[in-house]
Amino acid sequence: MSDKPEKFIDENGLRLDGRRVDEIRPMKMEIGVLSRADGSCYLEWGKNKVLAAVYGPRELHPRRLQKADSVLIRYRYNMAAFSVEDRIRPGPSRRSIEISKVSREAFEPVVLTHLYPGAVIDVFAEVLQADAGTxxxxINAACVALADAGIPMKGLVSACAVGKVDGQLVLDLNKPEDNYGDADIPMAMTSDGEITLVQMDGDVTPEEFKKAIEMCKEGCRQIMEIQKETLRSKFTKLEDVDISDD
Ligand code: UDP
Structure with a gap:
């Protein structure tokens, strides 16, 4: 028997979790949570819990993998075995390899890669609890962790998904909307609105697709504010430290 809800949006325009169609789930971030990493970020977004860690830039071994004119960025997205209802088999899967590739490509355009030829930056994103949109x-957590590591970037990248349920577009899908909805379009964009990731599962019309981009832009704008606030929280604390001699 399917657990598909009869309706995703009620007569007041509210979704199953009480959100409006254009509302993102509550998000909070903490920066610098891992002392061994050069940069790190812990993110909770709805019921999702993700930890991102950045190591580098550091010299890449073996040397034959080094790029002469830029840094090599490696990104590993991984779901912990206990992060979902059915245990996930540890180790890379087709899904995690694909997600790692497209996510790296989502933030690579903002990293000033030419500054560190021959070096590597390793980014790890560990999903501890998954509830759609991981x-x-x-990507949101990794970007803050990169900034925390002091990696020079042109700006931040934020990511969010738009989907379709009951014939309407909705921002930031929850689990039932992701599982049983008609479309799921994760996107990532820079602060200038340059899109660096689009994937699409399901069907939408060209008009709906254009509207989905606009909805996602607004979602990403809100997420970027949270990312910036998280970064500010660290650097304001540093400013508070009294470094005078007396
Ligand atoms: N999921 C799961 N097992 C898997 C993969 C995904 O239970 O092997 C769940 C998980 O909650 C995830 C959701 O399905 O967040 C949606 O997965 P999708 O592949 O669409 O990626 P996501 O939306 O998390 O980026």
């Missing part, structure tokens, strides 16, 4: 959650 690839976008991981």
């Amino acid at each position: 690839r976008t959650a991981a």
